[in-house]
Amino acid sequence: QVQLQESGPGLVKPSQTLSLTCEVSGDSIAQEFYYWSWIRQPPGKGLEWIGCIAYSGSTYYSPSLKSRTSIFRDTSKNQFTLQLMSVDPEDTAVYYCARESQLPDNTDYVDKWGQGTQVTVSS
Numbered sequence: 001q002v003q004l005q006e007s008g009p010g011l012v013k014p015s016q017t018l019s020l021t022c023e024v025s026g027d028s029i030a031q032e033f034y035y036w037s038w039i040r041q042p043p044g045k046g047l048e049w050i051g052c053i054a055y056s057g058s059t060y061y062s063p064s065l066k067s068r069t070s071i072f073r074d075t076s077k078n079q080f081t082l083q084l085m086s087v088d089p090e091d092t093a094v095y096y097c098a099r100e101s102q103l104p105d106n107t108d109y110v111d112k113w114g115q116g117t118q119v120t121v122s123s
Helices: none
Strands: 003-007 018-025 035-041 048-054 059-061 069-074 079-084 093-102 108-113 117-121
Touching (some): 003 093, 003 108, 018 093, 018 117, 035 108, 048 069, 059 069, 079 093
Antiparallel strands (some): 018 079, 035 048, 035 093, 048 059, 069 079, 093 108, 093 117
């Protein structure tokens, strides 16, 4: 049974760096052919994909957030981390870590979710 658990501060000040870690159990983040993602949902809005780190260690980011985003992993701890720099109140959201898989036609889909963690950007 794969489980994902987010951890990190619930309150971040504007201009600072948001850092969240996802601990994975029941599966290896280096296992082919999964992708380990960060997704967020601002209040009253839909889900927004932030980026992911592949089983190979390659990273992929949303173009709109790429300049402020870094995702890296620690395979010895089986966890991966999101860093979002220079945050402002519009980055307030529930942040989810997730596992993505691919269908044979290369369509990506999320098959496992963390429970989500609220992050508020405020002074």
